[in-house]
Amino acid sequence: MTAYTATVTVRLKRGVLDPEAETTKRALDRLGFELDALRSTDRYEIDLDAADADDAAERAGEMAERLLANPTIHDYDVEVEQAE
Amino acid sequence: MTAYTATVTVRLKRGVLDPEAETTKRALDRLGFELDALRSTDRYEIDLDAADADDAAERAGEMAERLLANPTIHDYDVEVEQAE
Numbered sequence: 001m002t003a004y005t006a007t008v009t010v011r012l013k014r015g016v017l018d019p020e021a022e023t024t025k026r027a028l029d030r031l032g033f034e035l036d037a038l039r040s041t042d043r044y045e046i047d048l049d050a051a052d053a054d055d056a057a058e059r060a061g062e063m064a065e066r067l068l069a070n071p072t073i074h075d076y077d078v079e080v081e082q083a084e
Numbered sequence: 085m086t087a088y089t090a091t092v093t094v095r096l097k098r099g100v101l102d103p104e105a106e107t108t109k110r111a112l113d114r115l116g117f118e119l120d121a122l123r124s125t126d127r128y129e130i131d132l133d134a135a136d137a138d139d140a141a142e143r144a145g146e147m148a149e150r151l152l153a154n155p156t157i158h159d160y161d162v163e164v165e166q167a168e
Contacts, residue, residue, distance in 0.1 A: 031151065
């Protein structure tokens, strides 16, 4: 078994309203910053032991499906790196 | 002016308690997943026009300092990519 860090990025699907990001963007506008758009995403860095990188990615993907992402409104992707 | 996307990643400093991540980890444990640790970070993808990548990074860094991160408890980093 090897130690890996799987990073799961969860973002809203295109077209799903993101009031938190809208509010953040408006606050930045009000502070005088110029920006065209702002999107927010959640990232989970998961340390786990796995036989290989594919196994780690598969398990992190299952965690996303079961708990971290809501498939109705979220897309997610998984990246795996061997832990130092 | 060129269109850039600046990604600001905001994470809790080492040693700062993260009850949300703890709760998420326990929920995954309870679902039968085996993992050693879980950290959560917030990411903001900001579309902006800037003279060059350094200018885009500087402005995104200021947004982090002013609003997106709380310097008492957060570290942040900024990555800039030219928008497609």
